[in-house]
């Protein structure tokens with residue numbers, strides 16, 4: 206699996222991809238590469254003008270730009286109801302990174318609410334229409350994360366933006382792996398991916414020294430960061446329950462390969478508890494089994 210680039214994407218003509226957060230950064234790169242491979246892409250974002258600007262930049266079939274606010278379950282439900290056609294690949298990419306404390310429309314802490322609970326709800330509501338695979342985007346910083354089952358929303362503990370982000374990115378992995386365990390053998394695959402470190406807007410939110418250390422260093426261009434996401438979404442032979450990340454040192458940069466993630470991300474007891482909490486918080490119940 207060496208030096209894989211988007212030229213390795215087989216023709217995606219006739220296949221539909223739904224990319225959350227396609228208006229910026231990695232999502233925009235993923236949208237461009239998929240359109241160039243002939244895919245039909247539904248690009249979701251909050252700010253449709255930004256989405257349309259990305260749509261205007263693609264080479265290939267123009268993506269459909271749709272509004273979806275993952276920080277508002279009403280928006281997620283409304284959006285999911287209007288997805289009439291089957292989706293081959295759902296890419297759960299949108300995310301906020303190390304933002305100051307705030308809550309979503311439903312009162313969830315912003316990182317866990319947007320990055321995990323919004324995608325948990327979206328995936329559950331679309332599951333009967335997804336044919337091939339679900340890719341959920343995590344981060345190497347999941348290693349700093351703990352799932353605070355007793356205080357998921359930082360109501361009682363001191364808020365630390367990077368730890369809140371890390372909790373949500375650990376939740377992304379726990380979700381991707383648990384989903385694979387729950388899906389039927391003839392159902393879609395659930396795969397995790399992470400980009401390493403890429404110079405996007407999201408990555409520049411925290412300009413403090415700590416922020417620069419945690420997010421920065423030698424960030425690779427967004428097009429490189431998008432490679433693991435694209436590989437996870439299109440390569441034949443990707444295994445359900447795996448994580449695709451960059452092959453460089455500390456998984457910070459490089460070309461896509463199957464990578465290891467923390468022991469905590471593979472903890473099935475924590476995953477089961479998080480699943481219950483997520484169903485309760487969102488009101489979205491997945492089919493049993």
Ligand SMILES: NC(=O)c1ccc[n+]([C@@H]2O[C@H](COP(=O)([O-])OP(=O)(O)OC[C@H]3O[C@@H](n4cnc5c(N)ncnc54)[C@H](OP(=O)(O)O)[C@@H]3O)[C@@H](O)[C@H]2O)c1
Pocket residue numbers: 225226227228229230231232249250251252255273274275276277298299300301302319320342343344345399400401402403404405406407408430
């Ligand atoms: N860049 C990195 O180094 C890095 C490292 C590890 C993991 N990641 C992960 O990669 C993913 C993409 O991040 P990025 O670096 O490309 O950041 P980005 O440039 O800031 O893009 C984030 C995208 O998410 C969307 N978004 C944010 N909040 C949303 C909400 N409430 N509802 C719907 N969409 C929302 C944004 O849409 P709007 O245009 O509407 O704001 C934007 O399109 C994230 O999951 C992030 O955690 C990135």
